[in-house]
Amino acid sequence: MKSTKTVDLAILGAGASGLMLASLLQNRKNVCLIDGNPAPGAKIAVSGGGRCNLCNAHLDPSYYRGDAKVLRSVFGRYDQHWLLRWFHERGVETRLEKGSQYFAKERSRAVLDALQRAARGVETLYGFRVKEIRKEAEGFSLIPERGRALRCRRLVIASGGLSFPKLGASGIGLEFAKESGHPVEPTAPALVGFTLQPAQAFFKSLSGVAVEAEVRVARRCWRDRLLFAHRGISGPAVLNASLWWERGEISIDFLPGFDLNEIRSERKNLSTLLPLPKRAALAFLKVLQIRDRPCRQLGRAEWERLEGLHDYRFAPAGTFGYSKAEVTRGGVGLSRIDPLTMESRLVPGLYFLGEVLDVTGELGGYNFQWAFSSAAVCAEALNE
Ligand SMILES: Cc1cc2nc3c(=O)[nH]c(=O)nc-3n(C[C@H](O)[C@H](O)[C@H](O)COP(=O)(O)OP(=O)(O)OC[C@H]3O[C@@H](n4cnc5c(N)ncnc54)[C@H](O)[C@@H]3O)c2cc1C
Incomplete structure (x- = not known):
């Protein structure tokens, strides 16, 4: 030396x-x-x-x-x-x-x-x-x-x-x-997006779409923007959740503050009344096996499945890693x-x-x- x-x-x-x-x-x-x-x-x-x-x-x-x-x-x-x-x-x-x-x-x-x-x-x-x-x-x-x-x-x-x-x-x-x-x-890695399991592969078709959501992890929740990305989900609500996530399930409310009872008797199609971008609404209806049609025509079991959008649970596969993590x-x-x-x-x-x-x-x-x-x-x- x-x-x-x-x-x-x-x-x-x-x-x-x-x-x-x-x-x-x-x-x-x-x-x-x-x-x-x-x-x-x-x-x-x-x-x-x-x-x-x-x-x-x-x-x-x-x-x-x-x-x-x-x-x-x-x-x-x-x-x-x-x-x-x-x-x-x-x-x-x-x-x-x-x-x-x-x-x-x-x-x-x-x-x-x-x-x-x-x-x-x-x-x-x-x-x-x-x-x-x-x-x-x-x-x-x-x-x-x-x-x-x-x-x-x-x-x-x-x-x-x-x-x-x-x-x-x-x-x-x-x-x-x-x-x-x-x-x-x-x-x-923290303040970073989540990657997905095969069951959430349909999220990828929404790449580029942003929604308002409430993400819950470890008894904490954040209501903010959620972004569907090519590799998974991101946006401020998800980034904050990643700080506290320790493997296992997270829960997302895709309809925060929205009462589905208020649209049950509407004549308009469901996808136009859900507070989601149309592409996201249609993708969720497909996964929930609900045909898009006037709200008043939907059955009880379908409304129950829709309620599930207030508490959509899944375990992320992992995170986007250190190359994308803010901290x-x-x-x-x-x-x-x-x-x-x-x-x-x-x-x-x-x-x-x-x-x-x-x-x-x-x-x-x-x-x-x-x-x-x-x-x-x-x-x-x-x-x-
Ligand atoms: C894209 C991005 C956006 C962010 N935006 C915000 C924000 O808006 N608000 C906020 O509060 N936080 C933000 N953060 C987080 C914030 O930048 C960090 O928490 C903060 O910079 C940490 O400060 P630090 O001094 O501990 O480390 P750093 O600021 O990371 O500084 C560490 C320094 O050490 C040097 N270093 C490391 N290893 C070596 C080595 N072996 N030899 C010589 N030098 C070395 C690095 O080059 C670096 O300059 C952001 C982070 C990223 C990545």
Whole structure:
């Protein structure tokens, strides 16, 4: 190995949490912000459909998988009001959508630019893809795929989860956490579509159709858009459900809030009165073996079968996987992390931030909030 350079603090990952940490550090000398990509913030740039859903007005641990006590501790100090103020003060305008979701008013790029400006003065090392982390007698060594290793006295792992490998994701943080004795909760793709069993093959004929539905998993439900896709089902209602799904059945109400009794005596054809796009209505009638005809002509057994659309149960075959998942659930267990500093209780000088930890939020800005807030807690500790 060629000779190594040494810094006091290395931040592995210039994504949401790494950039925020760099932005909040008071002493920037001897700090190095590292990323395998040639530029920082790849996920921020594409997030929220190009407009970055920064955070949510309704911030509460119930929107997360993760230790509620830790979440309360972190958000008790750095919440959505802090986050919005921080970005507003740096010229990022936001817009409230869907009642509670704060998006960048213009482009995600504005969020990324603000973070980069705020992090000025911190040395950056981009295109430095770490293939191995070694614990040394004093500090750590980061061994890249190519070039010289970097040594650091303290290391912040902000390397994210396994989702979207094409944007730079890797398992480096999880692997090193395990090697250094930290519990790592099993990981799985989350905020992702479901693939189907043969019994739901007819969904594929609806590819491209969107409906309003209520998806229920693990005693939780989401009423939102459901999208029939070529590989299965997707859309916000399904994505949220995937966060809580542990194999087994889910239930979908394809007629949320609709009372079938109200159309029983109608003269019009059923397919025109169901609150579904015509293509979807006809596909469901076919599967339920109901001939499309005036509602008043339908028999009792047919109405009973239609009621089943309020509680359509099936077990997804799986998910679309990490290549399509917005986040990774599971990760470094919080039991060995001090929530007041984000430092490991097992390895002094080692910190974990953001998605690499076992905290995953629903859609709506919850994952950036966690990334930014966990970084702020860590920055406060490092600044002391
Ligand atoms: C398409 C998409 C849209 C999203 N939209 C939203 C949204 O609108 N709102 C929201 O709240 N959340 C959104 N998310 C989730 C959000 O982007 C993540 O939860 C958040 O970025 C996690 O921050 P992080 O700092 O932990 O990790 P990341 O932001 O993923 O940063 C980790 C960084 O580490 C680098 N890295 C990883 N491995 C290595 C290695 N071996 N060597 C060197 N560098 C490495 C990566 O290149 C990356 O830059 C979205 C995710 C995706 C994929």
